Amino acid sequence: MAAWRRARVEGGVRGPLPCLSLTTMNPLCSRIRSVVSWLPPLFVLASGCAAQKNISPPHPFDTGAVPECTQEAKEQRLQGTAVFRCMLTAMGELRDCVVAQPLPPMTEVLLASTRNRRFEPARLDGKPIETSYKVTFTLNCKP
8 A cells, every 4th residue: 555645736826926927028028938938828927027916826625536556666665756847727727747856657647646636726816827836746655
């Protein structure tokens, strides 16, 4: 049986933030947008790009079913952390998840489990927004 110490999700938005740019009018914003392409397409954080905005971070409704360790992971007594970067939609669903830190042989099983998770989305001035999101699993698989 798998011994799970923690399955943690962390929002890519921490509020309130100093600045939120919705345009590329400012040259600094354009440069930052090209460097941090993993941020949501319409939202780039940069000092001096826009006025103060009130942002509330996302919160998980349901962390989904915790997947069992595979037989191979149990035999290896696998311990460690897997990290995935995803987009959290304004509807509270994770999409476009990519592996930031793999944990073979459990990486694919954990990635599949992120599809079942639901969240209260991040909000900008009370309206749901799409944002980046980090999902972290810390495992301790025992035979």
